Structure formats: structure tokens, C-alpha cells
Amino acid sequence: MAPPSTVRVPYKSSFISCPALAAQGRAFSSSRCFKNESKAASAGGTIPLGLFLWKRIQQLGVRTVMGLPGDTNLELLHYIGSTDMHWVGNSNELNAAYAADGYSRIKGCPGVILTTMGVGELSAINGIAGSFAENVKIIHVVAATGKAAQEKRVMIHHTLGDSPDHRIYAKMSSSVRVSHCYLDDEATAVAGIDRVIQECYVQSRPVYIYIPVDMVHKQVPESALSIPLSLARSSEKEAEDRATHAVLKAIYESKNPVVLVDSLILQFGLRPLVRSLLDQLQFPTFCPFMGKSVIEETKPYFHGTYNGKFSYPGIQEAVEEDSDLVIHFGPLPTDMNTGGFSAKIDPRKLLLVEETRVILRGEAFEGVYLASFLTRLSESLNISKVPEVKYLTLPGPPPPDKSEGKETQITHSHLWPRMGKFFRAHDIVFADGGTTHFGIIDADFPDITYVMQNHWASIGYALPGTFGGAMAKRDLMKSKTHGWNGVKGDGNGRVIFITGEGAMQLTVQEVGSMIREGLDVIIIIINNGGYSIERCVVHPEASYHDIATWNHKHMLDFFGAKDGAARTHQVRTKEELEKVLTRPDFENPKGVHVLEVFTDKMDFPWRLKAFGEAYREMKGK
Incomplete structure (x- = not known):
């Protein structure tokens, strides 16, 4: 694996030498290539725009950039190697967007994703929309074809129809960002970058930076990096005075x-x-x-x-x-x-x-x-x-079913309170949508950081989100600093991901990224035989609730772990569950560990059952 400050990506696309593309406005390369990126800042006090962008982002505390390499972004991507940031090549752009979201939620700075125009940015848009819905700071950098190719509306791959508009995709994502800039002019590019970063912080939502490939090496004043950004949002004073009173x-x-x-x-x-x-x-x-x-x-x-x-x-x-x-x-x-x-x-x-x-x-x-x-x-x-108010005396949760004590099979009424006892202070816990969201509410939490995407509720979010969160935790540990909302950069907190086997199948590729990056993550899969959240709502026996059966015992090995089967445990009884949760390697995990918990497909957390009943009543069923 390359060290964090190095990006082993070819700086020049194979398209550069193609005479046809050269005649079409050098769509995929800049007008010149790198000569010595380590000395990118010139003696005249200027710096390439691409390097300025990354250095400005680095100043925000970002140390990891998500995304995928592609022909239009390779030269911009290469400049990351001249910063202290680490490039992560994700499995696909949707996963990259989810991972950037998880990174931001843990570290507090924006999550950053780099894609190509068209296919890359559209693949990411669902993840960006989730960040918009849930007020997560994301900087989405899109590298595009050269300005001449755009002006001539050249019919290049990743474009639509005859005489294509190369910027039409930027319009498609306009509703899931709060600000954007087109870096078409080096005279205004710095101001554009700073403006969208400020809006990213002020509104805590995604922003979009579009850079044609032939703008990457344009020179801008290096001194602009010393200009501080105003990232706080001040209230209207008179209104705040009246509200406070x-x-x-x-x-x-x-x-x-x-x-x-x-x-x-x-x-x-x-x-x-x-x-x-x-x-x-x-x-x-x-x-x-x-x-x-x-x-x-x-x-x-x-x-x-x-x-x-x-x-x-x-x-x-x-x-x-x-x-x-x-x-x-x-x-x-x-x-x-x-x-x-x-x-x-x-x-x-x-x-x-x-x-x-x-x-x-x-x-x-x-x-x-x-x-x-x-x-x-x-x-x-x-x-x-301030009035002194007595604490409340409430009935508490209903007692468990009498049969629960005799039941040896793992049930949701047993699982979630037990998970609360498994968690410890400073753990970072990501949970995917569906059954997990409804069940984990019954867990009594120690002082942990818990992340769920329950508003946008895109099933599959949490696996790449966990990857991003684990990368953020690693960055915090390296810098010996604390992150967002008091997340500890030191201490003994673990990174734990809980999901159903259905959600797992949507974004499972990022398990490979966890292994490649050497992250310490506990993966807990609740295998309940399909999409239980839908099964609980209506037509429980319908075949469309069923999914393909995967053998998770071999998942880590498939994604490149050397001893994956030995670090994967499958449990069906309460006794088996207890043995795994108390293992030393689950107390202090090194690498990725998997626990697969099998439950009956007709067993649901009580809140999910109540939700299903309410849904059926609403629909008159």
C-alpha cells in the first residue's frame, strides 16, 4: 500500500496522445503536463489551481479523500500527492459518497469526494442527496472535459445525444447542494472555492466544485492560502436578543x-x-x-x-x-x-x-x-x-415475554439489550436502515457515538459510512486530536457496524476497502432471511421479501483477508452469542471481524411490529 502522502496514479491519461481528441479541444488533458509537482509553486508566488484546491481543503482538517480515478480527473488527483492527504480509491462512486458522509460525521470537517463528470457524479448523487437531507458537510469535486471540448459540444463518452451539453449533469444535482462553482477562470477560481466552502460550513450541507481538466494547472496566487475563511454563521443580533429574552x-x-x-x-x-x-x-x-x-x-x-x-x-x-x-x-x-x-x-x-x-x-x-x-x-x-424540577418516575419498558427466558434461539427482544451491554464508552457505532434502527433503540447506550441515516434511509449506507468513519478515527488517532461532537482520537473505543444481510448486499464491496486500509472494524450481520422491515409491513410471505443466500463465512477471505474464516463467527443461540461477544478479539479487535447472528424471519423488534400495524391501519388493511 502506498504511504498516505503518495498517490500512485498515472498523471497522464492515455487519451492525451490521441490526435483526434487533440483536435477536439484536448478533452481529457490539460494544455500541459506536470513537470515537477513537488515544486508546483512557482518562484513568482503562484500555485497550480488543482494544488490550491487540495491545499485549501487540507486546511479544513481533511486528511482522506474518497472517490474513483477516471480520465478527466487523473491530473487533478495527482496533486493530492503534494499534500498531507491520503487518497482512497473506493469500489464505486455511491460507496465513495457514503464514505465521505461517514467521514464528516466523525471528524467534523467536510467529507470530500472526487469523481469524473457524468457517470461518476451521477453514480454518487444518491449518497450526496442523503448528506443534503441530513445536514452533512460534503465537498463534491467533479473533474470534467476541457473548456474547448465543452464549447464545441464534442460527442465524447459520458455525454448525452447529439451536440451534448457537458454540464447538464451539474444541473441534475442542483437540488442536493447549497452552493457550487465552475472553475473556468483562474482570476475568479480562488474566490469561488472559498465561497462554496463557506456555504458548506454555514449550512452544513453538500457543495459542488466543477473543474475542467485544462484548468487544473492554471496558476493562482499562493498567498490566497493565508487568507482565513469565515466558517461560522452569526445570527441577526436584534432577533437573537429578542429570542434569548x-x-x-x-x-x-x-x-x-x-x-x-x-x-x-x-x-x-x-x-x-x-x-x-x-x-x-x-x-x-x-x-x-x-x-x-x-x-x-x-x-x-x-x-x-x-x-x-x-x-x-x-x-x-x-x-x-x-x-x-x-x-x-x-x-x-x-x-x-x-x-x-x-x-x-x-x-x-x-x-x-x-x-x-x-x-x-x-x-x-x-x-x-x-x-x-x-x-x-x-x-x-x-x-x-431556573426552576428545580423533579426527575420523572416512569413505568419503564414492558417486561419480556414469559417464554423469553426459556428460549435458546436469539430473539430481537434479547439481542438489542445485550448489544447495549456489549458497547462501551467511546465506541463509534454505525447502524444500517431497517430492522436494526427499530431494534437498537432498546439498547441502553454508554457514552458512544451512534450514526444512523434514518431520514434519507438509503439501505446500504452504513457499510461505506462505517469505512469513512473508521478512516476518520484513524486520522484523529494519527493527529492525536478529538473529532466532531467530542469523538475521541485516543482511548479504547471501537468501530462497530451493525446491519441486516439484505442491506449488506447493496454495498458489500467496501469490506475490501476496510481490509486494504488495515482498519479495525467489527461487523455484526443480523441474518433474518430477507427484507424484514418490508416483510413486517405487508404480505409477510411474499417472495419479493426474499433475497439470495450468501455464505458470509468466506466473505473476508474473498475480499483479501489472510485469515478471514477464522475471524468470522456464526451464532444461532444465546449461548453462542455470549461466547463471541466476550472474546478478546471482540474486546480489542485487530483487523476486520464478523459476527453473523441468525434470527427467525418472522421475529421483529416490537417497535417495527407497531410500525407495521400502524402502516396497515393507515392503508385500511
Whole structure:
């Protein structure tokens, strides 16, 4: 494997010497090639635009770039070798986009993906859309044909129809980014790059940088790298003043306040700040479905997951009926996050601290931004005026079925509480969509980082996402720094990926990347004989819920591990599960380890069963 600072990619495409392409505007190469990239900055204080782009990205804390090499991006890609960043060639562009998302969620800087125009960027678009939906910072760099080929609308591969528009794909992705720039002119390129990076941070969503191949070596001022970027978003002062005054008054006058802490707190990196604020308030606190792991669950004021009618007994009543003020930090009111929209809080007692505004009892304070306002609120809070509120006494989870104690086969009601005990502080846990999302809510978490993509809910996301998260953890360990939301760059936290065997089949190729990069990852596969989340919803015996049967015992060997079969364990009973979870190599994994857990295909987590029943009622079935 090449060292992190080296990129072993040919800098020149085989198309460069083709006379036909040369006549068509040198579509795949620049007007000149590298002479000595290690001395890319010239004596006149300029630097190639391609190198400037990577150095600017490196300044953000990025140390790993995802993507695939292709004819239009090779020369741009080669400049990564002149930085301290590491190039990762993923299995496909969709996986690369998922991996960049996972990297950003753990490290806090943007995830970065490099693709070719057309087929490459369109393959990535589903992953980029998920990052857009869930407020994840991504920089998508697209290398394209040369400007002359674009102007002549040359019919080159990766283009559409006669007289093709080479930029039509950029239009296709316009709805899943917050800013873009076309690097067509070296006089404006630096400003364009800085502008989109700022928007990436301010709005915490993907941006798009398009660079024709003949712009890669154009010279731009190297001194521009010393100009600092403004990456924070400041609220409108008057609106924030009024919002702060009104919110503090509501808090001081409340008698039975409760707090909901939601997923946008994670996406904007505010977990440490919110935890500090909660320690000051000491109000009864809950997390919606997607807010799990924001709060330390061992805190006495934490009372569980609020998910509308899919909550544990007593929780919905405590939030919706018994409180006089509901403070909701970072809300994301999706169907999954609200128990199928069964969460119903009276707006007359609701305080919403959203991404771009604060709403108190129906009054909106526009232009008041999440991070800015929470910082101001924490600094302005007068503890002597905060009401003392007793912690709640709630019934807790329903007791397990009487037959559970006699059952030797692994059931979901046994599995998920046991997984909570398997996790330890500082673990990073990625879970894929479907059964896992509904089951893992029943696990009591130690102080871990938990990542799920429950809003966009693209099944298969979490395997490449885990790869990106593991790369981020490795980068943090090398730099001896902490990442996003207090993620530890040191310590004994593991990287754990939990999925169903169906989701595994969508993006399994990135297991090979984990092995190639020498990452330490525990993979837990819940094998329940098909797509259980759909099976639970409707027509459970239908054949379209079934999938091909893979023998995961040989998966690691297939992807290049030397002793993969020995590091793969398959369990069907509770006793077998216990033996594997307590193995030393699962306590301190080196390399990739696999645990395949077999469950009955008609056994579902209780929340998933309740969701299925609600769906059928809604459809009148």
C-alpha cells in the first residue's frame, strides 16, 4: 500500500496522445503536463489551481479523500500527492459518497469526494442527496472535459445525444447542494472555492466544485492560502436578543418543563455544548428516534426515547400532557422521528430551536441560527432563576415475554439489550436502515457515538459510512486530536457496524476497502432471511421479501483477508452469542471481524411490529 502522502496514479491519461481528441479541444488533458509537482509553486508566488484546491481543503482538517480515478480527473488527483492527504480509491462512486458522509460525521470537517463528470457524479448523487437531507458537510469535486471540448459540444463518452451539453449533469444535482462553482477562470477560481466552502460550513450541507481538466494547472496566487475563511454563521443580533429574552423568560416561569434533544445537534457538532446546557438546566430530557447518543444516557435527568405512540409507557404522556414547556433542540420532524407523525405537542407550550430560527409558542424569530443561539442561551442562563424540577418516575419498558427466558434461539427482544451491554464508552457505532434502527433503540447506550441515516434511509449506507468513519478515527488517532461532537482520537473505543444481510448486499464491496486500509472494524450481520422491515409491513410471505443466500463465512477471505474464516463467527443461540461477544478479539479487535447472528424471519423488534400495524391501519388493511 502506498504511504498516505503518495498517490500512485498515472498523471497522464492515455487519451492525451490521441490526435483526434487533440483536435477536439484536448478533452481529457490539460494544455500541459506536470513537470515537477513537488515544486508546483512557482518562484513568482503562484500555485497550480488543482494544488490550491487540495491545499485549501487540507486546511479544513481533511486528511482522506474518497472517490474513483477516471480520465478527466487523473491530473487533478495527482496533486493530492503534494499534500498531507491520503487518497482512497473506493469500489464505486455511491460507496465513495457514503464514505465521505461517514467521514464528516466523525471528524467534523467536510467529507470530500472526487469523481469524473457524468457517470461518476451521477453514480454518487444518491449518497450526496442523503448528506443534503441530513445536514452533512460534503465537498463534491467533479473533474470534467476541457473548456474547448465543452464549447464545441464534442460527442465524447459520458455525454448525452447529439451536440451534448457537458454540464447538464451539474444541473441534475442542483437540488442536493447549497452552493457550487465552475472553475473556468483562474482570476475568479480562488474566490469561488472559498465561497462554496463557506456555504458548506454555514449550512452544513453538500457543495459542488466543477473543474475542467485544462484548468487544473492554471496558476493562482499562493498567498490566497493565508487568507482565513469565515466558517461560522452569526445570527441577526436584534432577533437573537429578542429570542434569548423570550426564551429565558419562558424557562424561568415554567413549572414542569421537559427537553427533547434531536439529530441536528449532532449534525452541527453541538453535542458538547448541549450536554453542558442540560447539566445546567437538569430538566427531564428525552431524545427522539434520531437523537439517540446526543445525551449521556446515564444522566439522572435522561428518561428515554420519545417517539410518539411508539415510546415506552409513560413517555408520550410526560412530554405531551404533563409538561407546561417542551424545549426541542435541533428538531427534525420526519415520519420515523415522530413515530409516524403520532408525536403531537401543543404548539402553545412548544419551544423549537431550529436550524435558522427559534419558534416560541407560535412566535417565530427568523435569522436566529442554531449554534449561535445555543451558545448565547448557555452564556445568558441565570441558574438561580431556573426552576428545580423533579426527575420523572416512569413505568419503564414492558417486561419480556414469559417464554423469553426459556428460549435458546436469539430473539430481537434479547439481542438489542445485550448489544447495549456489549458497547462501551467511546465506541463509534454505525447502524444500517431497517430492522436494526427499530431494534437498537432498546439498547441502553454508554457514552458512544451512534450514526444512523434514518431520514434519507438509503439501505446500504452504513457499510461505506462505517469505512469513512473508521478512516476518520484513524486520522484523529494519527493527529492525536478529538473529532466532531467530542469523538475521541485516543482511548479504547471501537468501530462497530451493525446491519441486516439484505442491506449488506447493496454495498458489500467496501469490506475490501476496510481490509486494504488495515482498519479495525467489527461487523455484526443480523441474518433474518430477507427484507424484514418490508416483510413486517405487508404480505409477510411474499417472495419479493426474499433475497439470495450468501455464505458470509468466506466473505473476508474473498475480499483479501489472510485469515478471514477464522475471524468470522456464526451464532444461532444465546449461548453462542455470549461466547463471541466476550472474546478478546471482540474486546480489542485487530483487523476486520464478523459476527453473523441468525434470527427467525418472522421475529421483529416490537417497535417495527407497531410500525407495521400502524402502516396497515393507515392503508385500511
